[in-house]
Amino acid sequence: MSTDNQDNQLEYNDGLGDLLREKEEYEFSWAKTSIVLISVIAIIFLGLTFVFKISKSYLTNSMMTYNEQPSETSQDMALDKENAALIKLVEDSKTESIPIASLDILHQDNSVQTTFEIKPEAKQSISVEPLQKVSKESTVKYTTVSGKYRYKVISGTFANRVNANAQKNRLKKKSCASYVWTEMKESGRTFYKVQAGAFDQYSLALKQKAKLKRKGFDSYILIK
Secondary structure (H helix, E strand, O other): OHHHHHHHHHHHHHHHHHHHHHHHHHOOOHHHHHHHHHHHHHHHHHHHHHHHHHHHHHHHHHHHHHHHOOOOOHHHHHHHHHHHHHHHHHHHHHHHHHHHHHHHHHHHHHHHHOOEEEEEOOOOOEEEEEOOOOOHHHHHHHHHOOOOOOEEEEEEEEOOHHHHHHHHHHHHHOOOOOEEEEEEOOOOOEEEEEEEEEEOOHHHHHHHHHHHHHOOOOOEEEEO
């Protein structure tokens, strides 16, 4: 009888011990929780550090690439600005080409009418003989005759030869042949034009202008 009681007591103690162990497993533990939180925070910190380093490296490489890209020099910017302004000025005055020719004819007529030849004689008398007036018909024929290549493609008009030569070199780098010639205005100013082609047909001049546009150069067609 006592043996049975002892066995029952042992079984009871074993069951109670199991219950206590299970209770300890389910109870909240600050130590375990702290370890888990510290581990999570450490993992997050390491992840953010890794992302920050990658982002910093990417931004550094991007800035280096941007700085290595060739930027337009101040001289090129000045050339483009002056070129655009002069091209606009010339294009605005292109429609005045025929009136200018008429003025040249009128000027020539007036000069003929007011020009006299003075011949001294033995008695120191002066005889004034007017020159023969040039007929208007012949003058018009001379001024309106067209050359073989009257459609000229101008890729820049400059007030400075240095700038004109710089534009010529830029065209040469793009495999575009050109040369610089001078033009004297009635005001006495000299302009330097960069010619990139001359054609006997307007359609061919337009094709050359489009070709220069594709290569990044503005131009206009001068009929002369």
